[in-house]
Amino acid sequence: MPVxxxxxxxxxxxxALEGRQLRVQAATAAEVVRALEALQPGFAFYICDELGRLxxxxxxxxxxxxxHDRTALSDAxxxxxxxxxxxxxxxx
Amino acid sequence: xxxxxxKPARKAKQPAPSKKPAxxxxxxxxxxxxxxxxxxxxxxxxxxxKGTLILRRGxxxxxxxxxxxxxxxxxxAARDPRTGVIWSALEHGHWGPKLSRSRxxxxxxxxxxxxxxxxxxxxxxxxxxxxxxKSRYKAASxxxxxxxxxxxxxxPGRIYAGTIPGGLFVSNDGGESFELNLPLWNHESRGxxxxxxxxxxxxxxSGGGLGINGEHAAGIHSLVVDPRNPKRLLVGVSCAGxxxxxxxxxxxxxxxxxxxxxxxxxxxPPWGHDVHFMALCPAQPDHLWQQxxxxxxxxxxxxxxxxxVSKKGALxxxxxxxxxxxxxxxxxxxxxxxxxxQRMAVDGALCVARTEDGGRTWKALRKGLPQKNAWDVVFRxxxxxxxDCLAFGSTTGNLYFSRNRGESWECVGSNFPxxxxxxxx
Numbered sequence: 001m002p003v004x005x006x007x008x009x010x011x012x013x014x015x016a017l018e019g020r021q022l023r024v025q026a027a028t029a030a031e032v033v034r035a036l037e038a039l040q041p042g043f044a045f046y047i048c049d050e051l052g053r054l055x056x057x058x059x060x061x062x063x064x065x066x067x068h069d070r071t072a073l074s075d076a077x078x079x080x081x082x083x084x085x086x087x088x089x090x091x092x
Numbered sequence: 093x094x095x096x097x098x099k100p101a102r103k104a105k106q107p108a109p110s111k112k113p114a115x116x117x118x119x120x121x122x123x124x125x126x127x128x129x130x131x132x133x134x135x136x137x138x139x140x141x142k143g144t145l146i147l148r149r150g151x152x153x154x155x156x157x158x159x160x161x162x163x164x165x166x167x168x169a170a171r172d173p174r175t176g177v178i179w180s181a182l183e184h185g186h187w188g189p190k191l192s193r194s195r196x197x198x199x200x201x202x203x204x205x206x207x208x209x210x211x212x213x214x215x216x217x218x219x220x221x222x223x224x225x226k227s228r229y230k231a232a233s234x235x236x237x238x239x240x241x242x243x244x245x246x247x248p249g250r251i252y253a254g255t256i257p258g259g260l261f262v263s264n265d266g267g268e269s270f271e272l273n274l275p276l277w278n279h280e281s282r283g284x285x286x287x288x289x290x291x292x293x294x295x296x297x298s299g300g301g302l303g304i305n306g307e308h309a310a311g312i313h314s315l316v317v318d319p320r321n322p323k324r325l326l327v328g329v330s331c332a333g334x335x336x337x338x339x340x341x342x343x344x345x346x347x348x349x350x351x352x353x354x355x356x357x358x359x360x361p362p363w364g365h366d367v368h369f370m371a372l373c374p375a376q377p378d379h380l381w382q383q384x385x386x387x388x389x390x391x392x393x394x395x396x397x398x399x400x401v402s403k404k405g406a407l408x409x410x411x412x413x414x415x416x417x418x419x420x421x422x423x424x425x426x427x428x429x430x431x432x433x434q435r436m437a438v439d440g441a442l443c444v445a446r447t448e449d450g451g452r453t454w455k456a457l458r459k460g461l462p463q464k465n466a467w468d469v470v471f472r473x474x475x476x477x478x479x480d481c482l483a484f485g486s487t488t489g490n491l492y493f494s495r496n497r498g499e500s501w502e503c504v505g506s507n508f509p510x511x512x513x514x515x516x517x
Contacts, residue, residue, distance in 0.1 A: 042206070045190075045206050045208070046187040049233040050209055050233050051233050053233070055186065055187065058186055058187070087187075088186070
């Protein structure tokens with residue numbers, strides 16, 4: 001099962017997730033978001049808009065790679081994936 | 093008529109605040125007689141670039157409470173006079189627009205149920221270059237919660253949110269859920285029902301508001317409830333104009349007769365007007381004012397007809413906010429700015445202008461305001477009135493307060509973050 005690592009900034013809004021190992025049942029990036037939403041209602045709308053698109057200034061990595069499909073989050077998730085959800089370095 | 097756009101959020105944690113005794117300047121003709129209200133003029137709520145700030149006026153002057161939402165941009169913040177809940181519209185740089193609320197006068201905040209466009213909601217962006225094979229039809233997602241409004245005493249639980257792109261969201265359960273008003277979303281002036289098909293393909297709504305990520309789209313920034321008949325609501329749209337319903341949102345019509353729009357071949361089109369802010373006199377609701385991109389407009393006919401009451405090149409013409417006296421519909425205040433090519437105080441001297449004769453004459457009110465090296469711009473929601481008291485804040489982080497109808501001003505502070513909204517509470 002993929003393990004998800006979150007930017008520290010997100011714990012400000014979802015303190016219940018801090019310090020937990022986030023191992024989720026997910027075969028795609030979209031399923032990772034759905035699993036996190038199930039853990040913490042409201043989480044998905046922080047990293048995606050209501051169309052399910054990754055927000056412009058949010059990055060999602062699988063290992064060292066950016067996900068490719070920021071619109072539908074269809075990227076496949078290897079069973080032992082390390083997933084990172086970060087705010088992007090935008091704005092200087 | 094409307095589609096569900098939200099789901100319930102995390103449960104509220106705090107009890108409702110206690111009420112304070114009414115004050116001398118808290119006259120509000122729309123409120124139920126005998127109901128105690130706090131002294132509105134003794135509390136200010138600021139929406140700033142770096143959080144929500146509540147200031148209270150005591151014997152020793154204004155004192156700021158600890159900053160709410162530190163570091164987060166707040167486009168608008170206001171207190172619901174019926175419940176005492178303070179609502180704050182956040183614009184997280186990374187995490188998108190969010191609605192937040194406090195049930196304990198700003199001591200603690202929680203995420204409110206979030207505003208979301210329903211599946212299938214689209215709008216037409218007239219500025220999209222279709223020659224590049226890009227569609228003018230865009231799927232709607234929330235760019236900004238621009239303004240919040242509260243229903244009449246007879247509408248418990250009614251809360252409004254004006255958004256970019258051009259949405260009017262309505263709650264009837266105290267903000268536990270919001271629904272997009274579809275008759276306005278599907279209005280003929282913006283192409284018709286785009287859930288059902290491609291409509292007319294033509295929208296007269298454009299512009300106007302700057303949402304998250306720097307995207308522009310038409311937005312709703314002014315919400316005016318008629319105190320005589322709360323089923324009558326007028327909304328101000330940048331850029332489209334004024335739109336009115338008299339049947340609680342079932343049907344809508346434009347009320348733009350008399351407005352001017354100088355950036356097109358036809359200066360008086362039915363749509364496309366850039367209202368910057370619109371306000372109504374609570375005791376004389378047929379008296380409405382708007383600061384428009386192309387001047388100050390006044391109506392004494394319930395917006396059936398607008399009249400320009402400013403002149404290009406004069407002190408009063410361009411600006412963003414307007415405040416209307418609570419009792420006298422002919423009295424209003426604006427904060428003049430140098431026209432759209434500069435958007436700052438005229439000649440480096442900050443002033444507020446007041447008319448008491450329906451805009452025939454204006455008096456510049458400068459006492460206590462800086463008269464040199466001032467480059468402030470005051471945004472549309474950053475001027476407010478409570479009785480004889482007025483307050484305004486600028487994007488330069490200056491906050492001014494007057495207790496005498498603007499005759500003189502005191503500086504509350506000069507080091508605030510850029511101020512987006514100022515509301516008495």
